[in-house]
Amino acid sequence: MNIVLLGPPGSGKGTQSQLLAESFNLVQLSTGDLFRQILQNPHHPLYDELQIIKQGKLVSDEVVNKVVEDALKKLTNAKGIIFDGFPRTVAQAKALDRMLSSLNRKVDVVIDFNVTEGVLLYRLLGRRICPNCKRVFHVNQGYIECLDCKVKLVTRDDDNEEVIMKRFKEYKEKTVGVQEYYRDSNCAYISLTIDDIDTTPEEVHQQIISELKERDLV
Numbered sequence: 001m002n003i004v005l006l007g008p009p010g011s012g013k014g015t016q017s018q019l020l021a022e023s024f025n026l027v028q029l030s031t032g033d034l035f036r037q038i039l040q041n042p043h044h045p046l047y048d049e050l051q052i053i054k055q056g057k058l059v060s061d062e063v064v065n066k067v068v069e070d071a072l073k074k075l076t077n078a079k080g081i082i083f084d085g086f087p088r089t090v091a092q093a094k095a096l097d098r099m100l101s102s103l104n105r106k107v108d109v110v111i112d113f114n115v116t117e118g119v120l121l122y123r124l125l126g127r128r129i130c131p132n133c134k135r136v137f138h139v140n141q142g143y144i145e146c147l148d149c150k151v152k153l154v155t156r157d158d159d160n161e162e163v164i165m166k167r168f169k170e171y172k173e174k175t176v177g178v179q180e181y182y183r184d185s186n187c188a189y190i191s192l193t194i195d196d197i198d199t200t201p202e203e204v205h206q207q208i209i210s211e212l213k214e215r216d217l218v
């Protein structure tokens with residue numbers, strides 16, 4: 001089973017990707033993680049091309065596709081793959097279909113995390129991060145220091161309302177095409193609405209499992 005996760009930053013799809021990987025023995029493919037690995041290795045052939053990320057610019061479809069294709073080649077034995085952060089454009093979605101079909105795979109499920117503005121703002125404005133290990137906390141937990149490192153927690157510069165809403169708007173505009181592309185395809189399309197700040201990651205995970213069961217996918 002190969003799964004594509006769609007959702008804005010703060011939707012919790014990274015956490016859900018991890019939970020799904022554990023539950024069904026799948027491999028996570030996060031383009032964010034892959035980019036970070038390449039940027040730590042000056043000898044990587046795409047090292048120079050990815051420098052634009054540091055300027056806050058978007059990586060071209062061509063380069064993203066190349067990164068994903070290289071990663072897929074190493075996952076030939078995977079039972080299934082979860083795509084987190086990819087595809088972001090219709091061109092990438094089409095490229096993914098081609099890559100998977102050459103490996104006798106396909107996108108089986110798309111899970112679309114529809115998080116309301118209120119939940120997104122609550123989560124991101126309250127986010128506190130350990131500058132050392134990057135562990136994420138919420139201000140409502142009441143911690144001042146990281147539980148692991150005992151380092152003082154900080155807020156990210158870009159976690160302010162104006163930047164969050166701008167990112168959210170951009171995300172929605174860009175993703176409409178990808179959503180339509182998958183809705184028109186043969187894969188199972190699961191749309192989850194997350195509108196309650198008290199919903200826990202485990203509850204969302206159980207909801208996903210029941211949606212998969214309903215469709216006889218697990």
Ligand SMILES: [Zn+2]
Pocket residue numbers: 130131132133134135146147148149150151
């Ligand atoms: Zn820490």
